[in-house]
Every structure is written in structure tokens, then in C-alpha cells.
Amino acid sequence: MEIRPECLIPFSENWSVPNGDEVREIIRRTGLTGGQVAKKVGLTGSGASRTVRRWVSGETDISYAIWGILCDLAGIKSIWRETESD
Structure with a gap:
């Protein structure tokens, strides 16, 4: 299963709750x-x-902070870090 890219970005008004x-x-x-x-x-x-x-x-939305920790543990990336192109 793919995760939507907007769930894997630094927190902003553009971040989507997974x-x-x-x-x-x-x-x-x-x-x-x-x-x-x-x-x-x-x-x-x-x-x-x-x-x-x-x-x-x-039933309940996951917080950005916990989502970020889980993404890191899953080996996705540290989603809270901005890339140089951002």
C-alpha cells in the first residue's frame, strides 16, 4: 500500500492526516x-x-508528532525535516 505524499511532509497547512x-x-x-x-x-x-x-x-486522528515517529521507525524518512528544495 502506498502512503499519500501529503502525509509525508513537514507539518503545515498542506499536511494531510493519514x-x-x-x-x-x-x-x-x-x-x-x-x-x-x-x-x-x-x-x-x-x-x-x-x-x-x-x-x-x-476513529481517531493520529497526531503529527506520533505519525512522524512512526514514519521514522518504519524507515520512511524524518518527515519533519525540510529538504533543501523546500
Whole structure:
């Protein structure tokens, strides 16, 4: 599955929130489980894994900061860094 380019850019009014399928794909590329993802991004408590499931289902939007961490863990790129051409 491809991730839309507008989800892989530095935060601005042009950044698009990834949909559930895109979140699922990034998590798949990390090789982590939902529980491991929750731990890596600092989610704690009994609802941490549920939050990840909500991102994947599209019920809740993922934040740019957490999306950026997951993209980095997935080996995509550090999306928060501007390229020289930007």
C-alpha cells in the first residue's frame, strides 16, 4: 500500500492526516505490534493499545508528532525535516 505524499511532509497547512489504512501500513512497516507501538510513542495505561486501534480504524486522528515517529521507525524518512528544495 502506498502512503499519500501529503502525509509525508513537514507539518503545515498542506499536511494531510493519514487515514486508518495508512496508519496500519506504517505500523506494519515498523514490524511492531500495536502494544509495542503504544510503548514506543509514550502511551501508557490500560487504554494505550486501544488508542492505536482507534488510529488504525480511523476513529481517531493520529497526531503529527506520533505519525512522524512512526514514519521514522518504519524507515520512511524524518518527515519533519525540510529538504533543501523546500
